[in-house]
Amino acid sequence: MKMFNVHSVKEARKKLTEYFSDYKLETETMDIVKAQGRILADDVLSNVNVPHFRRSTVDGYAVISKDTNGASESLPAFLNVIGEVHMGMPANKIISHDETVYVPTGGMIPDGADSVVMVEYTEKLDEDNIAINRPVYPKENMIDIGDDIKEGEKVLKTGFKLRPQDIGVLSSIGIEKVLVYKLPTIAVISTGDEIVDPSKNAKAGQIRDINTYTLSAMAEEAGCILTKKVVVEDEFQRLYDILKECLKNNDIVIISGGSSVGTKDITGKVINSIGEPGVFVHGVAIKPGKPTILAKVKDKAVFGLPGQPVSAMIVFKVFVEYLIKYIQRQDTKTEYYIEAELTSNIHSAQGKETYQMVTLEKEERQWKASPVYGKSGMITLISKAKGFIRIDADNEGIEKGEKVKVIPI
Amino acid sequence: MKMFNVHSVKEARKKLTEYFSDYKLETETMDIVKAQGRILADDVLSNVNVPHFRRSTVDGYAVISKDTNGASESLPAFLNVIGEVHMGMPANKIISHDETVYVPTGGMIPDGADSVVMVEYTEKLDEDNIAINRPVYPKENMIDIGDDIKEGEKVLKTGFKLRPQDIGVLSSIGIEKVLVYKLPTIAVISTGDEIVDPSKNAKAGQIRDINTYTLSAMAEEAGCILTKKVVVEDEFQRLYDILKECLKNNDIVIISGGSSVGTKDITGKVINSIGEPGVFVHGVAIKPGKPTILAKVKDKAVFGLPGQPVSAMIVFKVFVEYLIKYIQRQDTKTEYYIEAELTSNIHSAQGKETYQMVTLEKEERQWKASPVYGKSGMITLISKAKGFIRIDADNEGIEKGEKVKVIPI
Structure with missing residues (x-):
């Protein structure tokens, strides 16, 4: 059997982008x-x-700015009102020296004028005349053609x-x-002899499906079209047949479960038997999620995710979502979070990028993040979590009271 | 004309919840x-x-923990292997003193056993016998019935x-x-004699619609069903007819434009002429967004939003989204953000909760937030923004270099 080295998250992502750098998503x-x-x-x-015409940004009078030079309350400028511009209509007057027209906010400024005096700084003397008690500079209170978008x-x-x-x-x-x-298409397969549909009565030894439901919903949230969601037994030929079928009409196929190196580790073998180049990462320095598989069959992406619900979610976030964004050439830099104070120490795994699910509670004006602990595979680990914190591989852990960034999940 | 006091954001939200505390959204x-x-x-x-059966959390041997007391590499405990549990199958053996069965991770623990020894701490002697070189305590490596969910x-x-x-x-x-x-239903109305559909050729004085498109998309993003999106002239009877029609089959109606106290301020009058209790907030101490209207007609919510695209978006976020969550009794406390360093001073408006659109750029490992400035009504103010920052009413402003929370928009 081909052996794999464990890759860091960064190396694994780099390989992912190298293998799919020429992937062409349809438009x-x-x-x-x-x-x-x-x-x-x-x-x-x-x-x-x-705008495609000169727009006023105020209710006021369109003027030639020079005509307002030195205007004040004690010595106003007097102008002749020759008309009014109506919203949505062209300004069909042309302004000459000592003339003005009324223009509402957003209205068109007539030719000849180069600025607008706010109505607050004018006084109406009679139907045809106003006094202006403050000067304006050229282009004041207006947006020129193309100022916003050229x-x-x-x-x-x-x-x-x-x-x-x-x-x-x-x-x-x-x-x-x-x-x-086009929205990327995705199929979600879970393997496990013990998994039954939620509609079924789970007998002793059986558990109801959780991963295909969680991962399918995550795929849809990440902007994919889910084409298939299926549970198969841990059996080579069954997984082979289903994976081969899913590869025909999907950009991405996820297989959860069966990727740890044990007696039932058939995911990697099935992938490699279907087509080249096959598995290119098997094992990532991430906790949880170590047995992660990244693979390419012909031009399609195949991910092998751990069967534990928490691990499957984390690996989806770290690798599957990353590829979904990458093949759409999407900007992935911004990531929003809440800053919170940690309520107990977290020990990270030596040399592994560690992800810890946390709850959030607000105490006075400060958010408090508490790790969600429980035995491996417990469902409440994911339902109680409000987000996760990420601890770099070279960080030994975070102490109680430290500030952490909680990323929503 | 009825005069209104300007309310703080907090007071206005409180009134909103009082007026809609008994609103019953269908299910x-x-x-x-x-x-x-x-x-x-x-x-x-x-x-x-x-789980509904006792599950193993490891690959290993189900044992009676007492049988492993004191086991070590030099003095192992020897147990008789009486069978194997298969994934998804009931464990049909019963364990007695000095007996064990193999159980895979997730497999059912047979009656009699109270713990599981990891396979790593066992040695297979022959088909029927193993040596155990480490003790386990009761319930070790297993999840009991109802441990996860009762x-x-x-x-x-x-x-x-x-x-x-x-x-x-x-x-x-x-x-x-x-x-x-059920998803709340919403109708979006924009008023303005100058607004034309994007499919139309905008003549001099006319501009293409922006607010109905932006606000409709925001409403859908906030989880509403958009039932109508329409532009009407600034004319009492036209707005009256359309608002009355929209109120029939929507939980919420938004009217943008026409809510400043000017010659064309007809929104408040139209709302009050259709039904009680009518406008209950007209004017909020928020910048931008002062002329905001909050109203109730019979049992439905009507919002009057400013016509400026930035103001309309901010008021939507602060009040419309707030009500959408409130009528679904949704937890609204968590709000995710990015912490960034401000690149220039921001002066806030005295006594007003101030919202400032910003761009985000990453320099080395630090996000930098820069205010997006431009003349009133410019479109690029919203397209360039990556988020906004909020400045409390009692804060006089934020200085260059200070850390700010950027909320995505």
Whole structure:
């Protein structure tokens, strides 16, 4: 049997990106109202200037700024009101020396004018005349053509995940459809002779399925389309047949369970017997999650995850989600968290990147994070957890009272 | 005209909860595989013990712990192997003094035995005999019946938002359907004579719609069903007709634009003319977002949001999202963020809770947050922002170099 070295998380991720650097996820054109959360597969350039006319940012009077030079309450400038601009309508007057028109916020500034005086600094003398008691400088209280977005400007970059405001921005520049990556397809397989469907009565020795449900939901949360969710016995031919079928129409296949080096370790063998290049990482310096398998069969990704629910979730977060983002060329840098004070010591595993599930409780204005401990394989370890903390491989542990970053899970 | 006092954010939220404390969102029964992200409308109790049989947490030999007392490498305990437990099968042997059976990880522990010795601490002598070179204490390496979840135990509480692992936990206790709140329905109306659909050619003085697209997408992101998205002119009767129609089949209606106290301030009047109790907050000590309207018409919620895209987004986050969570009785305490160093001073508005959009850039290992500034109403203020920071009303501002919490937007 081929033996594998244990890789660090960083090395394993690097291998993952090397093996899938040329993976081409299909793209599709999508209406912007349905594109929220999707990843752009192309840069978006604006075909228009925003604004495409000079807009006032206040309710006021459009003027030639020079006409207001030196204006004050004791010595106002007097201007002749030659009209009013209506919202949504073109300004069809042209302003000459000592003339003005009223312009509402967002209204078009007429030609000739170069600024707007706020209505608060004016006094209406009669229907046709106002006094201005404060000077304005050129371009004051207005947005010039293209000040916001210039024609030809790159507004959004490929790999960007569309947020609500980006949908609004696309609308505002008249773009109704965008090119996005298709959602990656994924199949989730759990192996185990003891696992039965939740609809079944679990007999003595049997347990109801947890991993295919958790991992399928995680895959959907990470923006994948789940095509299959299945439990198979720990048996070479059954797993071979199902994996082969799943590889036909999925970008990613996850197999949980059966990846520890024991009598029933068939996952790696099945993967390697289906196609090249096969398993390229077997064993990662991560706790929990050491027996993790990263593999490629023809061009598709196959992950072997531990069977323990906590381990499976952590390995999904660290590797599967990483690849999902990578093949969509998505920016993965920002990661939000809550800072909390640790309520008891955590010892990390020597030389392993350690992940510890924690609960969160607020005491006065301070969040407190408490490790969720329990025997291996307990379900409540994942249901009680509000998040996890990550401890670097070169860190020996964290002491009670230290501040930690809790990442939501 | 009825005059309103400006409320603090806290006071305004308190009024919101008072006015909608008895709001009853409908509920529905849902298959767990579709329930991710939904809010439980009832507590979930377990009908079963987990595990429902005594499970081994290791590969090893089930023993009577007393039989291993004092065992060591130099003086092992010798036991008679009377069988093997298979995964998913009942353990059909009963262990007596000096007997043992092999049990895999997750396998059922036979009656009579009270602990498991890890296979690493045993030596196989022949087919029927092993030596044990380390003692175990009672219940070592096993999970007892109900250790994880007890029959009748409350597993998840009403108001809880279902995460992937919760779906897994529900599956593991044989619960296939849960009672959840129906998604709140919402309609988004923008007012403005100058606003045209993105499909239209915007003429001089006109701008393309941004707010209905942004706010609709935010509503969907916050877990609502969008039933209508419409732009209307700033005209009493048109807004009256559309609002009345939207109130029939929505939990929440948002109107953006037209809520500042000016010539075109018709939103408040239209709301009050449709039904009681009408507007109960008009004006909030928040920047941006001062002209915010909170209202109730019969039993439905109506929000008047400012027309500026940044203000509309902030007010949505602070009040609309707050109500969406409140009517689902959702826990709203945890809020994830990134800690960053501010790159320039921010002056907050005296006595107002101030929200400032920022960009984020990573320099070495430190995130840097820079305020996104621009003229009022500029679109790029929202597209460039990665998040916002919140400054309390009693805080005069934040200086360059200070650490701030950036909340994603």
